Amino acid sequence: MIELRRATTDDADWLVELYTADDVDPFLSPRNPRTREAMLERLAVDPEDGGVMLIVVDGARAGAMSFDRTSKPNRIAHLGALAVHPDFRGRRIADEAARIFQRHLIFDLGYHRLEMACYGFNERAIAHAERAGWVREGVKRKAYNLRGEWQDAVQFAVVREDLDSST
Numbered sequence: 001m002i003e004l005r006r007a008t009t010d011d012a013d014w015l016v017e018l019y020t021a022d023d024v025d026p027f028l029s030p031r032n033p034r035t036r037e038a039m040l041e042r043l044a045v046d047p048e049d050g051g052v053m054l055i056v057v058d059g060a061r062a063g064a065m066s067f068d069r070t071s072k073p074n075r076i077a078h079l080g081a082l083a084v085h086p087d088f089r090g091r092r093i094a095d096e097a098a099r100i101f102q103r104h105l106i107f108d109l110g111y112h113r114l115e116m117a118c119y120g121f122n123e124r125a126i127a128h129a130e131r132a133g134w135v136r137e138g139v140k141r142k143a144y145n146l147r148g149e150w151q152d153a154v155q156f157a158v159v160r161e162d163l164d165s166s167t
Contacts, residue, residue, distance in 0.1 A: 002096050007052040012039045024083045027122050032081045055097040062088040075112040077105055098132035106160050113159050120152030129156045
């Protein structure tokens with residue numbers, strides 16, 4: 001069974017280890033915390049403004065994702081930092097967790113629009129987004145300087161109506 005729960009300070013070291021893994025780090029934004037101190041600061045964010053959510057499978061930490069409110073009046077949140085621990089990959093856990101997260105943010109927390117972007121070279125993330133119900137909105141060309149190279153960002157969004165009509 002897949003569940004989401006808000007990450008706590010007790011999860012900080014596990015999250016840093018996940019986000020700094022060689023097969024995760026290159027795909028995350030440089031903004032994401034990669035030290036214990038930065039992670040503790042991230043976990044201290046007001047819950048209405050954002051936070052880190054753990055993906056929990058049968059009671060075990062399996063991954064994480066985060067969100068930040070980007071517009072209070074327009075009820076928009078930006079999602080990111082999705083990572084799944086190697087022990088749980090290949091089972092589409094991230095797809096189900098993303099759908100649960102979308103519904104939680106929209107129906108429980110009252111957001112209207114959720115946005116996310118992934119690097120244009122990250123084919124796995126793009127395929128995941130499409131499987132999880134994100135609507136592709138376009139590409140921001142050469143939007144992010146990642147380790148000295150400009151990268152495209154593929155933009156996705158979900159609005160309340162997308163979920164109202166889904167099963």
